[in-house]
Structures are given as C-alpha cells and as structure tokens.
Amino acid sequence: MNPTFIELADVTLRYGGGTLALDHTDLRVGEGDFVALVGPSGCGKSTILKLTAGLLRPSSGAVIVGGREAGAPAAAADARLHDPHAPRVRIGLAFQNPTMLPWLTIRENVMIPLKIVQPFRADFARKKRGEYAERAEALLAQVGLKGFGDKRPWQLSGGMLQRASLCRALVHEPQLLLLDEPFGALDQFTREELWAIMQDLWIAKRPTVLLVTHDLRESAYLANRICVMSARPGRILEDRAVPFARPRTLEGSYAPEIATLVQELRMRIAHARSDGDARAADDRRAA
Numbered sequence: 001m002n003p004t005f006i007e008l009a010d011v012t013l014r015y016g017g018g019t020l021a022l023d024h025t026d027l028r029v030g031e032g033d034f035v036a037l038v039g040p041s042g043c044g045k046s047t048i049l050k051l052t053a054g055l056l057r058p059s060s061g062a063v064i065v066g067g068r069e070a071g072a073p074a075a076a077a078d079a080r081l082h083d084p085h086a087p088r089v090r091i092g093l094a095f096q097n098p099t100m101l102p103w104l105t106i107r108e109n110v111m112i113p114l115k116i117v118q119p120f121r122a123d124f125a126r127k128k129r130g131e132y133a134e135r136a137e138a139l140l141a142q143v144g145l146k147g148f149g150d151k152r153p154w155q156l157s158g159g160m161l162q163r164a165s166l167c168r169a170l171v172h173e174p175q176l177l178l179l180d181e182p183f184g185a186l187d188q189f190t191r192e193e194l195w196a197i198m199q200d201l202w203i204a205k206r207p208t209v210l211l212v213t214h215d216l217r218e219s220a221y222l223a224n225r226i227c228v229m230s231a232r233p234g235r236i237l238e239d240r241a242v243p244f245a246r247p248r249t250l251e252g253s254y255a256p257e258i259a260t261l262v263q264e265l266r267m268r269i270a271h272a273r274s275d276g277d278a279r280a281a282d283d284r285r286a287a
C-alpha cells in the first residue's frame with residue numbers, strides 16, 4: 001500500500017441521541033488510493049466520511065488525515081498523533097443531492113471552493129474572471145457541460161447538476177475526494193457515463209478517494225479496494241483488492257470476473273445484514 005493517507009484507529013462514534021454508529025473501527029487508506037465503502041443501510045458508511053472530513057469528532061480513537069488529526073484545530077490536537085506542521089489537506093466533497101446556490105451561475109457555483117480554500121482564496125478577487133473561470137470552464141467541458149457555465153442551477157437537469165457538483169468537488173485540486181453516493185440518484189446511463197468520467201479524472205490527478213455506494217458494480221468499476229462493513233455498529237468485515245487493469249471499460253464491468261466479485265460482495269452484505277438483525281433481536285429480548 002502507498003503511504004497511509006487516512007487512518008481511523010480504534011474509532012468509536014456514538015451520536016448525541018445514543019446511537020452507536022461505529023464501535024472500535026479501524027481503516028487505513030493509502031495515498032492516491034480509491035477505496036469504496038459498502039455495507040448494509042445504516043451501518044456507518046457516511047459517518048466514516050464525516051469523520052474523515054472533520055465534520056464529526058470520534059467519541060474515542062483517532063482519525064488522522066494527511067498527518068493531521070481530522071477536524072482538530074492545531075493547538076487542540078493530540079501531539080502524539082498529529083504533526084502540527086503538516087499542511088491542511090484540501091478536501092473535495094460530493095453527495096447524492098447536490099446543493100447549488102440558486103442565485104449564482106453554474107460556473108460561479110463550481111468556483112465556490114476557490115473562494116473559500118487557501119491558497120486560492122487569497123487570489124480569488126483577482127482571478128475569478130480570468131484563470132479561475134477558465135479552470136471551472138475546462139472542468140465543465142470535461143464532464144460534458146461545455147457552454148452551460150452561464151446557466152443557473154434550475155436550468156439544469158439532475159444529471160447535469162451532479163456533473164457540475166463533481167466539478168465543484170475537483171476545482172481546487174483536492175488531495176482527498178469524499179464521495180457519498182454521488183451517482184445514486186441518476187438513471188443508469190448517466191450514472192455509467194459519470195463513472196467513466198470519474199475514472200478519467202482520478203487517473204489524471206490521482207487524489208485519494210473514499211466512495212460510499214450501494215451499487216456494487218460501481219464499486220467494482222471504480223475502486224482499487226472495496227471495504228465491506230458489518231451492520232451497525234459498523235466495522236470493516238472484509239477488505240477486497242480489485243485487481244482489474246485500468247482504464248476499465250463499461251463493457252468490462254459486465255465481465256464474468258466482475259460479476260463474480262459483485263455476487264460475493266452481495267452475499268457478504270446479506271450475511272452482515274442478517275447478523276445485524278439477529279443481534280438487534282437479541283438486544284430487544286435482553287432489554
């Protein structure tokens with residue numbers, strides 16, 4: 001594996017209401033790797049993404065991203081875990097239902113990270129009509145949205161908005177891309193088209209990617225590793241390498257070896273679900 005870029009070490013996360021989402025969970029992701037998280041609904045996949053983004057702090061254990069404790073201000077971080085001199089990691093985020101600011105054009109929406117994230121922020125006022133606008137336009141062209149930069153979000157279809165949201169996730173050249181079912185709401189053709197675009201973008205820039213998905217063929221097409229989680233509280237049950245050569249083709253995603261992998265993953269998740277149901281029934285009886 002490449003040098004570790006994300007590490008969840010013995011992480012437990014209990015939400016305020018009492019739900020135990022993760023229980024002593026470990027996960028390592030190498031720099032430049034593409035890892036998919038799959039598992040039963042509610043097992044804690046999005047929770048791992050939020051912890052990695054620093055939007056949540058673990059109840060116990062540690063989440064280290066690029067040498068820094070995720071979400072911790074430098075002064076408050078645990079110096080045993082954390083390199084206070086490590087630069088802040090640039091993160092790109094894309095979710096299932098992209099939120100675009102309706103009063104901005106698509107190009108302006110795509111440029112939002114450049115307005116917020118350093119080092120781009122310092123030059124935003126000077127470059128927003130030049131270099132940054134060109135960067136946004138180039139990405140829009142790459143995802144098939146050439147000529148749509150001046151449109152408003154309500155003038156685009158759901159699939160087009162999702163393409164634009166991928167551009168927004170990538171415009172500040174993030175080292176880490178966190179994707180939470182970004183293709184989940186799309187029709188199959190658009191979804192597969194975006195898989196291909198996603199793969200091209202990953203091959204070109206090699207960010208580290210953590211993808212949450214329910215679509216097992218998507219995980220097999222896109223990821224280098226697939227981590228199967230148990231039912232809640234989630235732990236990594238199985239860590240599968242996806243050895244297929246790149247660039248992968250959509251036709252290839254129907255090949256027998258991918259079908260076999262998908263079927264094995266499906267069985268593993270079905271078992272994880274029934275184990276989870278049995279545990280929940282035991283807990284109810286004990287209560």
Ligand SMILES: Nc1ncnc2c1ncn2[C@@H]1O[C@H](COP(=O)(O)OP(=O)(O)OP(=O)(O)O)[C@@H](O)[C@H]1O
Nearest residue numbers: 015017019021040041042043044045046047048232
């Ligand atoms: N903010 C919150 N407050 C309380 N409980 C939460 C919160 N967010 C998530 N949970 C609970 O934590 C558990 C894990 O949620 P999470 O969203 O991480 O699961 P998931 O695997 O991504 O689910 P899905 O596949 O259905 O999207 C679930 O039982 C969920 O109801």
